[in-house]
Amino acid sequence: MTSRTGFFLLSAALLVVSLICVGEGVQLIATGKPLGIGLGVCAFVVPAIGVWFLRATVRFGRASERLAKELEAEGGLPVDELRRTPGGRIDRASADEVFARRKAEAEAAQGDWRVFFRLAVAYADAGDTPRARKTMQHAIKLHGSSTDPIGSKS
16 A cells, blocks of 8 residues: 555545544534533544644645655656665665765755755655654745745745
């Protein structure tokens, strides 16, 4: 199963659970009892948080994909330059070596979203997903400010 398929399956499950929560929330509020009303309101908040998170994830994915396509058109996408074990896993020393090079590039060109995109890929290859995501968000922010001087979001 690809990550995109998994995402769509989990999104569908989130939406189904959200509908169930809202339905149960309506029934709890209809009881007219203070405790039921309180729990019913909470049943609306939980799906709202889930939908917000889903929306943020979709926006992040689309923005990352847009940057990747633009970088690919420029011929600047990072190629798979990592050594692998016979089993196909990334060699840790190779990932660390590429990461050090990408980090130096990012420190030298602080305002270039391209180097931060490549650094995010290096973080992901090194297995540091939280930093990869944060670095990709920084690249997206830099890209937005470089194409739109006013800084408005689409």
